[in-house]
Amino acid sequence: MSREEQPEEVIPTVCASHCGGNCLLRLHVKDGVILRIESDDDGKPPFRACLRGRAYRQRVYHPDRLKFPLKRVGAKGEGKFERMSWDEAYDAAAKEIKRIYESYGPESVMMLVSAGDITALHGSMGFYALLNLLGGYSHCWGTFSFEGGLFAEYTTYGTTYTRNTRDDLLHSRLVLMWGWNPAETILDTPTTWVLGRAKEAGVKLICIDPRFTNTAAVLADEWVPIRPGTDAAMLIAMAYVMINENLQDQAFLDKYTVGFERYKEYVLGAEDGVAKTPAWAESISGVPASTIARLARAYATEKPAALIAGISPGRTAYGEQYHRAAIALAAMTGNVGIHGGDAAGRSYAALGSFPFLQVWMSMIDRQVPNPLLMNLPHRKYAPEAYYRDPLWGYGTAPGHVNRFEAADAILKGKAGGYPADYKMLLMVNTNLVNQYGNTNKWVEALRSLDFVLILEQLMTPTAKFADIILPTNTFMERNDMTFGEGIPMYGFQNKAIEPIGESKSHLEIVSELAKRLGINDFNKTEDEILRAGAANTPIPNFEEFKKKGIHLLNLPEPYVAFKDEIQDPEKKPFPTPSGKIEIFSQEIADWNHPKIPPIPKYLETWESRNDPLAKKYPLQLTTSHFWRRAHSTFDNVPWLRELGPQHVLISTVDAETRGINDGDQVMAFNDRGKTMVIAEVTEGIMPGVVDIPEGAWYDPDENGVDRGGCCNVLTKDARSPGGAFCTSTTLVEIKKV
Amino acid sequence: MQTVFYFDQTRCIGCSTCAVACKDWHDIPAGPVHWIRVSKIERGKFPRVFRTFLVSPCYHCANPVCALVCPADAITKRKEDGIVVVDREACLGSSCGLCLEECPYRSPQFGPENDATLQKCDFCLERWLEGKKPVCVMACPVEALDAGDLEELKQKYADLKEEATGFISPVKTKPSIVFRSKPWGG
Secondary structure: OOHHHOOOEEEEEEEOOOOOOOEEEEEEEEOOEEEEEEOOOOOOOOOEOOHHHHOHHHHHOOOOEOOOOEEEOOOOOOOOEEEOOHHHHHHHHHHHHHHHHHHHOHHHEEEEEOOOOOOOOOOOHHHHHHHHHOOOOEOEEOOOOOHHHHHHHHHHOOOOOOOOOHHHHHHOOEEEEEOOOHHHHOOOOOHHHHHHHHHHOOOEEEEEOOEOOHHHHHHOOEEEOOOOOOHHHHHHHHHHHHHHOOOOOHHHHHHHEEOHHHHHHHHHOOOOOOOOOHHHHHHHHOOOHHHHHHHHHHHHHOOOEEEEEOOOOOOOOOHHHHHHHHHHHHHHOOOOOOOOOOOOOOOOOOOOOOOHHHHHHOOOOOOOOOOOOOOOOOOOOOOHHHHHOOOOOOOOOOOOEEHHHHHHHHHHHHHHOOOOOOOEEEEEOOOHHHHOOOHHHHHHHHHHOOEEEEEEOEOOOOHHHOOEEEEEOOHHHOOEEEEOOOOOEEEEEOOOOOOOOOOEOHHHHHHHHHHHOOOOOOOOOHHHHHHHHHHOOOOOOHHHHHHHOEEEOOOOOOOOOOHHHHHOOOOOOOOOOOOOEEOOOHHHHHHOOOOOOOOOOOOOOOOOOOOHHHHOOOEEEEOOOOOOOEOOEOOOOHHHHOOOOOEEEEEHHHHHHOOOOOOOEEEEEEOOEEEEEEEEEEOOEOOOEEEOOOOOOOOEOOOOOEOOOOHHHOOOOOEOOOOOEOOOOEEEEEEEO | OOEEEEEEOOOOOOOOHHHHHHHHHOOOOOOOOOOOEEEEEEEEEOOEEEEEEEEEOOOOOOOOHHHHHOOOOOEEEOOOOOOEEEOOOOOOOOOOOHHHHHOOOOOOEOOOOOOOOOEOOOOOHHHHHOOOOOHHHHHOOOOOEEEEEHHHHHHHOOOOEOOOOOOOOOOOOOOOEEEEOOOOOO
């Protein structure tokens, strides 16, 4: 048939590229090639793709896609590889895995994963199952995105399903967008659309953020700049104003919470002699006392009001205190469990409509929990509620090593007090050299391992350190399912084209690798697994779902978290030890940890502007999410790169004192590393704060200076006592070069 | 009839999805050719900062000065819908460039190749003739863009303006775009 006779097909799929969004893409395919992409024309609300989804064609057909299995021939990190056949690759990987399990035991095997695509089937899940069947592995706990938020939700509410569906914001009178930037970071596809409509309907929106983000600029009525790591202080001072002016919803507090009196003692200063007044918070946060008082009054009186606690401020030292303080304030204003309010959880999961577990459980014939999980020393100070959560409880809470300390664990092993000596690292969809704290330490850690195996789509800075690379395909080359975190929807990713080169899906790879390792439990097809997974959801018709791409659940009204708990607390108590919202947590008190207080407290971070180190490195660094990437994904897509360089945002005053002009090449540095970026000089950032968005690809020169603008050469591989990842607790200096 | 763009400057979040969708749809490589651009306008002093955005496709002017100056008659304004189209075969190439000099919006685009011929936003003519709106309009995640007959748009949106922050509206070209504008401080 000639080209003209081949009809152009339009295949629906859903882009779920680790931004928390789910966007309809309609791929125009002809002769097996994606020619162009459309999105959602008429959906209400529209599940329209952002620039990332619209540029995906350049990602699928990127010249640097990994097309064959590769084995390392140069030094680790050098990036010299040789092509292998899949047979050779499977055999070589299986041989090394066997050798390490036999010689050093399962505890010497570490697995670190990320998402890339937030999908149900193709990803890390099968590999967890495989390693469990091989005898287990050393599990790392802690999620970068919102571990501080998880901690706060579990200890305060006893669950992580704390969010309303986005459309409920249309019922709010006031929305406090705290460190929350959906206009650039998505976090549920129509969120920005909904916020825009809320604004047009007269809802007042206020943005609290060190940066004048596009969310602040376009959606907010007011921008309140704040210093990083001080959000808890401002929230606690808002509590002070409410208590001092008797604005708190005392009836709500009496009925639904425990520990308010203890909190009040701390807030008023009875506990430590320091009244947490707006003036106290101003000196810490840089937010004028009058603004703090005004916002406190507004939040307490303009009901219903939604405090959306973004997860970014939680990525600081003691970030869990920020999240706990936000929840306490939502309870004090009685905005929990009502339309137009918000529980001020981590602004993430709402319905718990995950097909994840169903799909995962139906993937293989036999599921074995990690035999090592409880037998090796594991996480201390984990709230009991972690263990009950259907998704996060599955092996996450009692991990052996904290994910942010994994490089240190690899380098030091038992001698450094870690539970094992580590020999092998299996990585699935993770660019950890780039994305974990302290890049230079990771470089060392990866070089020290016996065997590094990675599944990747592109030659990332991390893949360069692998011994064997197994090339995976993208969501356009296989079938999978997605789901909305806070939007009641499911997505179907239809395979639109054949895999690029010899790349394969995660299911194909794990099934075949398992066979070579003597594990014969991966026998189901992609189609069988997805049908079985979908059968456990409210999707009525699988074929129709595939054809539409998106199945939106029709809820009679917006979903509101804790509505039942508020309407009938006798019948439905909160899933906490007390059955109430725990402003004071006895569970935490019992740990007796000085830096994990049982009530929310402001604890000054390390590397704050008052740290002696600030004399040498006076600027506080934040590592925001960038509008033209999803983490490190999309960084190499030309249509997105041309929209603007990797930058450091620096305030006009800080730039002037350093002789820096807009567009200058500058170096950001501290004792951990050096990185080169382009200065973007702006009035739209708190003086004393600079921002280097995360995700730019690490590209070291011969002197170890990163030329790629990777912020994590500067960040610390530390975690907060409650688990929060601390990338935005980092001091740096910037100079013109 | 004159088809026009509608741009709600109060809605635009500056994401450039319109620009990327345009490049994908028309298969334009990364590089100097942009049929539509999004520019940022920032004013004020910390902490009172104002920021807004402006889209710049070709505005398919009622009085297209580009067409008037083109020595090769390569630019035509279609009578039936007012869309300004280019005959790339007839264009004399970037060494001429009179259209670009004349256009106040720098809408005419030339590729990096030697003697590149003119290309620019064609209002997604192919889609338009199929009854579909331009791809930029259908791409906008916050529905800040629209396109259609001016009279229809007047019915659909209240209080249309011919001015917007950062937009030059020269009387002589009469650009075919109407706005909901975001004034400084507004």
